[in-house]
Amino acid sequence: MASQEYVVRTRGLMKQYTMGNQTVSALNGVDLDIYRGEYVSIMGPSGSGKSTLFNAIGGLDKPTSGSVFINDVDMAQLDAQELAYLRCHTIGYIFQTFNLIPVMTALENVTLPTVFAGMSTDDGIERGMELLNLVGLGDRYHHKPSELSGGQQQRVAIARSLANHPSIVLADEPTGNLDLKTGTEIIELLKHLNRDQGVTIISATHDLKMVDVSDRIVWIRDGVIAKIEAREDIELKIGEMEGELAH
Amino acid sequence: MNSKSSAPPSRSEIKRQIQLPFRKAVEISIKSIRIRMGRSIITAGGILLGIAFFSSVRMSAMFADIQNEITKDRKARIQAGTLKPTEKDTKLIAASAVDAVEERGAANRLKWLSIMGLIVCTVGIANAMLMSVTERYKEIGTMKCLGALDSLIVKLFFIESCLLGLIASALGFVLGWLAVSVVNLVVLGLEAFGLPFWLGSVQLGLFAVAMGTALTFVATIAPAIRAAQMPPAAALRVEI
């Protein structure tokens, strides 16, 4: 692991959803510190608040209370332009449903963040091809998402998330829509990026295959952190965890 | 390790980087219309038909006026003895003399039809544009995740709606104009295509295109602003 500097910190993070007269508490005070260069998996049963935490850390939704610090900057203090800059340059996002733009080719999808970053078209295309090659899809650059398999689409999404050299890649169940083998390949790719490029990876997941590559696992239940384990502590307890997830 | 994370950019640097030049926005919009050509044609079709209907109603009203003028003029000249009435004239004059009441009724009907045309056109355009924004909520959310400002998204839809509205309204007017003109060419003959016709056509054309573009713009920009202001998480969650 790299320096012991925090890249993400959350303090007292709460999120309530109000629908009509009903209030659902999705996060009930989450304090989480993530080191630069770490690979962190956020695990927990369905409905425990993983996606809500993902949205809060990524600045995709405002928490009801509490703070998120990215590189020691309080996200609540950012104006619209700084927030857009943060999403553009500092954080890369990967979703369970890939969220590629269907009418654009793989290359256009990967290049889009460079357009928002103000990069010239030529530089953007060069960067896009470099990333598509990195994820092993250099020869599929002109294909639309509908012409690619799920695993290939997720590779394109990973390439896109890296377009502007983010220091954090946030993923919400990146293997959720993929079969075992494809999922393993995606996890290996993420680990590879984490190790070789020093990108901090934070991934919400149900997928126990993630445990192998994670530096730490954050267990979340009913909107609070139940426990945090380092990989060394849990390597031999996978069977036990299967039981845990089934709850 | 990433070099960027150690030196956070200044505010002005952020502003410069995140603000796309207008030319680039136009480029993206044109591309956006082109790459979803099928969908664009359907959307434009809604606008086009609305404007074509409106234009054809207004054109019919205009021809009715022109025909009236011609009949009146000929009648005057026949009475003054400077024009020898043809069979057609006698019929026309007889018809117009029979009931001025019915004529007023016809004018009223055309007025109502024009208002109907306007309503059909407004609803058609609003419907087409609302759909085309709504079906792109997810895309809007994705673009915001990738660093697009709210204002950029609104700007893209603004340019796109103006281009689409302009092209579709112009084509719609030409369609309505052509259809009614051809019919009246057969019925009334070349005589009806004098200066009043051309003046009226230009006036109606400008009005129809301006109105179609403005309606398209208004119908697009309201839902686009709403979508752009949503937090990305909410926009991504929208399923249609």
Ligand SMILES: Nc1ncnc2c1ncn2[C@@H]1O[C@H](COP(=O)(O)OP(=O)(O)OP(=O)(O)O)[C@@H](O)[C@H]1O
């Ligand atoms: N937009 C929303 N409106 C209302 N309630 C919501 C919304 N999003 C999430 N919730 C609720 O918040 C709680 C946490 O949801 P969240 O999506 O964060 O869970 P999750 O851990 O990601 O689950 P899963 O593993 O199934 O994806 C759930 O009870 C859910 O019903």
Ligand SMILES: [Mg+2]
């Ligand atoms: Mg989830």
